[in-house]
Amino acid sequence: PPVLLAEHDHQLGFQAVAASPQLPIQIVASGHQRLTLFTLGPDGTRLAPDRELPVLGDDVVQAIWSPDGSRLACGTQGGTVAVYKITSSDIAPPKIISSHRQKIRQLAFDESGQTLISVDAESLRIHDAIAGVTYDEFTPGFEITAAAITPGDRSIILGTSEGVATIPLASREQVQADLSQQAGN
Secondary structure, three states, rough: OOOOOOOOOOOOOOOEEEEEOOOEEEEEEEOOOOOEHHHHHOOEEEEOOOOOOOOOOOEEEEEOOOOOOOEEEEEEEEEEEEEEEEEOOEEEEOEEEEEEEOOOEEEEEOOOEEEEEOOOOOOEEEEEEOOOEEEEEOOOOOOOOEEEEEEEEEEEEEEEEEEEEEEEOHHHHHHHHHHHHHHOO
């Protein structure tokens, strides 16, 4: 099988890799404080030169694309969560939407790409990835090892040191009401 090599040197290898859900395939790979974006055709050939994304000042350890492929969420070793808006011609500077106290362990988008969850070992945060705000935090009191959003966006599933926990995911209407109330305070 072909091996994809970065045009720029990534001395310590890649720590996180994520592929976009649509064509052309965009792959982001993070190395020591670097993010490289590869654009590939269906046969794996490069369609454009590799692009370096603006860095977050720390090593990216988690990356995930929104379902429509227009946004890329990244989590760092130091706990930062940021969202990049990516078009075929431009990459906007990342919007920092949260700072956890520890390394990001998992990121997940809902089916719409609007809700993003991020987890570290102690907490889960729920973000509006489009508005760039955090609207809820959950600390279960035991170690979080993984997270996912169920199909249909009804629940967040947490893998924990104690087993599996299910948390209902608020409706869009509830999220908008919560954000409006926070803005009014």
